[in-house]
Amino acid sequence: MKKTPLALLLTLGLLNIPLSAFAVTAPLDLVGPVSDYKIYVTEKLDELARHTQQFTDAVKKGDLATAQKLYAPTRVYYESIEPIAELFSDLDASIDSRVDDHEQGVKAEDFTGFHRIEYSLFAENSTKGLDALADRLNKDVQDLQTRVAGLTFPPEKVVGGAAALLEEVATTKISGEEDRYSHTDLYDFQGNIDGAKKIVDLFRPHIEQQDKAFVAKVDKNFATVDKILAKYRTADGGFETYDKVKDNDRKALVGPVNTLAEDLSMMRGKLGLN
Amino acid sequence: MNDSEPLNLQRRRVLMGMGAAGVALAGSALSCPAMAAAPAQVTEAPSSDKTEDRHDFRGVHQTGVVTPRPASGMLVAFDVLAANREDLERLFRTLNERIAFLMTGGPVAQIDPKLPPPDSGILGPVVTPDNLTITVSVGESLFDERFGLAGVKPKRLQRMVGFPNDALDADCCHGDLSLQFCANTADTNIHALRDIVKNLPDLLLVRWKQEGSVPPQAPVKPGVPAQSARNFLGFRDGSANPDSNDARAMDRIVWVQPGSDEPEWAVHGSYQAVRIIRNFVERWDRTPLQEQESILGRVKSSGAPIGGHSETEVPDYSNDPAGKRTKLDAHIRLANPRTAASQANLILRRPFNYSNGVNKNGQLDMGLLFICYQADLEKGFITVQTRLNGEPLEEYLKPVGGGYFFTLPGVTGDQDFIGRSLLAATHTETAA
Numbered sequence: 218m219k220k221t222p223l224a225l226l227l228t229l230g231l232l233n234i235p236l237s238a239f240a241v242t243a244p245l246d247l248v249g250p251v252s253d254y255k256i257y258v259t260e261k262l263d264e265l266a267r268h269t270q271q272f273t274d275a276v277k278k279g280d281l282a283t284a285q286k287l288y289a290p291t292r293v294y295y296e297s298i299e300p301i302a303e304l305f306s307d308l309d310a311s312i313d314s315r316v317d318d319h320e321q322g323v324k325a326e327d328f329t330g331f332h333r334i335e336y337s338l339f340a341e342n343s344t345k346g347l348d349a350l351a352d353r354l355n356k357d358v359q360d361l362q363t364r365v366a367g368l369t370f371p372p373e374k375v376v377g378g379a380a381a382l383l384e385e386v387a388t389t390k391i392s393g394e395e396d397r398y399s400h401t402d403l404y405d406f407q408g409n410i411d412g413a414k415k416i417v418d419l420f421r422p423h424i425e426q427q428d429k430a431f432v433a434k435v436d437k438n439f440a441t442v443d444k445i446l447a448k449y450r451t452a453d454g455g456f457e458t459y460d461k462v463k464d465n466d467r468k469a470l471v472g473p474v475n476t477l478a479e480d481l482s483m484m485r486g487k488l489g490l491n
Numbered sequence: 492m493n494d495s496e497p498l499n500l501q502r503r504r505v506l507m508g509m510g511a512a513g514v515a516l517a518g519s520a521l522s523c524p525a526m527a528a529a530p531a532q533v534t535e536a537p538s539s540d541k542t543e544d545r546h547d548f549r550g551v552h553q554t555g556v557v558t559p560r561p562a563s564g565m566l567v568a569f570d571v572l573a574a575n576r577e578d579l580e581r582l583f584r585t586l587n588e589r590i591a592f593l594m595t596g597g598p599v600a601q602i603d604p605k606l607p608p609p610d611s612g613i614l615g616p617v618v619t620p621d622n623l624t625i626t627v628s629v630g631e632s633l634f635d636e637r638f639g640l641a642g643v644k645p646k647r648l649q650r651m652v653g654f655p656n657d658a659l660d661a662d663c664c665h666g667d668l669s670l671q672f673c674a675n676t677a678d679t680n681i682h683a684l685r686d687i688v689k690n691l692p693d694l695l696l697v698r699w700k701q702e703g704s705v706p707p708q709a710p711v712k713p714g715v716p717a718q719s720a721r722n723f724l725g726f727r728d729g730s731a732n733p734d735s736n737d738a739r740a741m742d743r744i745v746w747v748q749p750g751s752d753e754p755e756w757a758v759h760g761s762y763q764a765v766r767i768i769r770n771f772v773e774r775w776d777r778t779p780l781q782e783q784e785s786i787l788g789r790v791k792s793s794g795a796p797i798g799g800h801s802e803t804e805v806p807d808y809s810n811d812p813a814g815k816r817t818k819l820d821a822h823i824r825l826a827n828p829r830t831a832a833s834q835a836n837l838i839l840r841r842p843f844n845y846s847n848g849v850n851k852n853g854q855l856d857m858g859l860l861f862i863c864y865q866a867d868l869e870k871g872f873i874t875v876q877t878r879l880n881g882e883p884l885e886e887y888l889k890p891v892g893g894g895y896f897f898t899l900p901g902v903t904g905d906q907d908f909i910g911r912s913l914l915a916a917t918h919t920e921t922a923a
Contacts, residue, residue: 379651438693468696470574484608 227487234338247372247488250419254375257415258298262362265294269358273351277336279344282488288338289401289454292331298414299385300378305364312357315395328355332396338396357386373490376420380481382413387478391471393459403456424487431487435480440472445470509623533559542616548594550901551759553909555624556864557671557839564673564703564843565680566765566860568666568894570696571633576914579638582694583910586627587902590692590909593683596620613682613687621679625673628763629894633667643754643916645747645897646764647868654876656885663767663892665698671763672864677702699768699892703843703860716803719794722826722845722885723770723857726787727794730802731827732840744837744871745864756916757902761864764838764872767845767892770858771888772876775887786883788821796823798815805829824877836878838871861893868895 218358268291275283295302303309310318312330319325323336334350337343389395397470417424417435425432445466449457485491546554563700573579596618599610612616634644653659670687672680688697705720729881733740747753747760775783784791794802797817807828811817817824827833841864847858865871872895902909 468570468572471696472693475696479689479692482607486603489605491605 222319223277230400246423247376247420247490250423251372251375253372253419253471254416255370257419258301258370261298262358262365266358266362267292267448268294269308269355273355275390276338276344276347276351276402281338281342284334284344285338285399286366288331288335288399289396289404292401293404293408296385296405297412298410300374301365301368301370302361304368305361305376308357308361308364312354312361315389316397318393329430330357332398335396335398350459356360372488373485375416376485376488379413379416379484380478381408382416383474383478383481385409391467391474395464398461398462399457401456402459403446403449407456410439410442410446417481418485420484420488424484428487431480431483435477438477438480441473461463521625530559539580539675542621543596544622544675545596546622548591549907550599551903552761552901553626553898554594554625554901555626555671556745556841556898557741558624559735560705560841560843561622561673561675562705562707563675563677563680564841564860564862565677565684565702566862567670567672567684567699567704568630569668569670570698571667571694571917572696573638573694576638577668578694580910580914582691583914584908585691585694586687587908587911589687591623593618593625593686594620607839609689611682612847613678613685613686618631618682619679620637621675622675623672623679623683624671625683626898628671628912629898629913630666630894631666632665635845639917640913643756643913645757645762646753646758648897649868650891651764651895654890655880656888657890659893660891663701666694666698666896667898669763669765669894669896670732677704681838700805701845701860701864703842703845716801718802722859723772723846724775724783724787726783726789726791727802728842728859729840730789730794731823733837735839741839743866745839745866747866753865753918756912757868757897757900761822761866761898762871763870763896763898764861764863764865764868765889765893765896766859766861768859768861769856769889769891771887771889772857773856780889785818785853786822786887788817788823797821806872818883820881820882822882825878827881830879835867836874837869838865838875864898872897 233375240399246286268287272287272291273285275287287480299313302312310327310330314330315332315333316328319328322328323333330352334347334354336346337345377453386406386409390402390409393400393402396402396404404429417432417439421432448466449462501923521787531900544560548554571579571582575584598617599608599612601616602609614621623711631650632642634640634648650665651659657679670684672683674680674683684700688695702915703718706804708718711717719732722728733744734743742748747757749755749758751758753760777788780791784797789796790799793800795804796806797805806817806823806829808824813819814821814824827837841862843860843862844857845860846855850856863872899910900912902911
């Protein structure tokens, strides 16, 4: 979770990007991939809203098994577009804050969203008392859809999102602390990685133009991560719980993840963005 | 002039020539030599004339072992993520390059400001060495099946096994590789660590880290022997350490020698034993002074052996066989009985005090980052610690982490790099 002043971001639009001496890609060149990215985010948000509705319906019906089953596959849409979702810090806090973001822990009144519901579903094995939280989550996700629809995507936030997603993985996924009650971290892990890869793919021609080796190295590390994650795929297309991930695989993920975080942190600069 | 105005402010006004009151005061104020310099501002950097102190990275032995211990130390253990020998060699070569730069200092590269800077900037645009040493050692686990090094493992290198009083926390034990950072300030060590972490994201994973410090003392008068620093038990620690300036003694005690039963590549290396030893300081502070002294075997104020006058006095136990003066189970007597046989068990200690925060029960989490070096791990640390098993001091100590490592031989010549002799020793083996 990251707090970014909303007002500042909303005032930043494509035309506000200053041309600098280091700019190798004219901002107008980026209009195509940035608008393609907005389409991608919008589609993911539509999926998120649809799945959140089903998930919260199950919660409200008291159908614990279904709610538990839908928890991870619903969240994954949020995780893949997190850099954009995080631009709205109030919604990010109410949708996706974790227990350690709150001094009062699970009892904190402002602890809402996915992880608060996760706590009841997986730590308490219960759907009791979740109605208000379920309604709030639905409302927040719909609010997010509306706000993103009206947002001019700042190119530096879009390109920087690839690195931000890898920071998410390095900070909270490797340790298995994101989904501490359900241990469904691998869904989020894959979501973050897919979201980052999407951004790299959209700007691929621009980066390849100046640094082919860079793109090749990034691709190789993405492939290594995907290969390790694939080992833990289940028959239904989901993932094993994080406690099943072997120590040597956790360790094998760290190298490529940290290297991707280092490399992707160069992307904005390589595209001449601030 | 306002009488309530702080004196320092008055002085500043004098020196800056401000105001009538300042001018009026000038004559008398400047006649006082203590007022010659303006007092520092709150956020002004503390001054040090040691930031350019540097050690030569190259040498038969690595630095940071017999090198005088500066005020700040940090031990970081890593998991090596290298997948094969090529990667392992890249790891050693990159380490070599970074350590050589960090210990020498110099300007950091200036790049396009749209890119993340290559240096954290903690030490500014020109890195000052600040007395930094970085000592590279390898753990027993590096010699597993991954790199084909099993055949050349140093004979005594082993995974640390808990002693009876230990409560080892798996999260701060062992490692494939250890780096010991020593410098005048903690910030210099942190700068070096961040540089290495940033430059080796695909090859190294930090496993655990412990920082520590040594309290500086006022310079001693000429002719007066230097005194050892105090640990968090309030006692001088290191009084019986062998003379690190005596090269022959260091060859005997610390460095693996040619012709020993160790592999040839390991010559001029050393065994590093690391222990994170928590001290129960509240309880210690509630213990009578005479009991503290009899448990340690030294006088707290001077550091002298019980009955002695100065720290440098060598305790003589031959005339105290029953332990009337120095108890038989006193820490210093068990650690070093001063017999002919126990000469084989000498070690070179290089400890730092650590303070980590507070435990759940409100007790201070602090103690000793114990580091020692020896040519023979078994005759050295393991034998000494085994003799200490069950000592009365254990009531106040709880070792919680650490590990055993082998400190690689030094880097000599321009073609050499840290770890080269280890890789070369197995080169033919894997090629075959």
